[in-house]
Amino acid sequence: MYKFELSIQSAETYDHLLLMLEEAGAGSPPGRLYHVAYGPKDRLKVVDIWDTPPAIDRGQFQEFAETLVPALKELGIVLYEPDVHQVHTIIKSKRTATEPRRRLLVKFDPPGMTAAQCYQIAESLDEAGLGAPAERLYHVCYREGDELRIISVWEAEEALRAYFDQLVRTAVDLGLTEVAQTEPVIEEVYHIIDGSH
Template identity: 50%
Template sequence: MADLFKWDQDLLSGEAYDELLTRLEAGGAGSPAGRFYHVCYGRPDHLKIVDVWDSPRHFQEFAEELMPVLVDLGGKPMEADVCPVYDISRPPWKGTATPGCLLARFEPPGMNGSQYEEIMKRLAEAGYGEPPERLYHVCYREERGLRMISVWQNGQAYRACFEQVVRICLDLRIPGVPLAEPAVQDVHHLIDGSPLVPSSRS
């Protein structure tokens, strides 16, 4: 089991965020226990964050280290939206994002588990099951259905995969999904330093 924590508010500027990472690393909190992924994305003056943690307890332990530094840099402690993770997949990659990486946030109306499973199955059959250009993919559950966030090395690879998703959805007659264009933004920083999270599909 895992939980996705997302902050859609303006947390810090790019310069302050970079200083935050430096201070956390210096204090021994740069790679906290229980955090599977960390993605910072958006405009330099409006950065957003998505984390995946193995438990709220580990996040709270990290928050005790994070919040004093965040406040000192002019940030405001804000509550995250917390959602259960449904599925995670990624290639065998570790490191930080290179310039030009993109985050795609896909929020199709009313997608359910069986639809998601069929889409992923057909993507694999078409050769898009684990594209090497996709650094990170997480599917999580909100009240309105399943949502997806993925990080890509470049826009060309992302568009090719998404066009395949649209074709699959049209073939399966999944209403609404082909009309839901993902929101795409630049990645500022990506940290992936943990093993694969066991799927919590249900």
């Protein structure tokens, strides 16, 4: 997984970047599963999920970078060093969005969450019928050091809140106090590209 932070003066500049990449044939590069731009429109952040290591082995990410970097320079966009993390799990909604709606990106970073705890919580949520909510478009669990982190994209804030309320109750029942006390960070999504088809 690649997490980028871009210093962009306006959403229009980001839109122009997408147009430049599309015209160069790099709008949906092979190997990239998801692209989400989120946060304030004057300092957008980007999460790209790549099919790694195959995408890296085939040089797909490098080919994309050879188109991306000159476009960023031409537009005066500052690209900070990307954070690269190993993806642990990806869950995609079984449905596809039919109309543009308000979307939210959720970052959930409970300290010390292990893979075993993540599986325990996932099993309990499945048993409660909340394992794969239709309003959650993507769910990516990735490693940062020895800990797991979660990024998900939602179409409905009410469903998101219900899911996290159940997650907290589940964590309390399992004795995972730090997980239960961690508040998710929620930000507006500006743009999504789904290349997972």
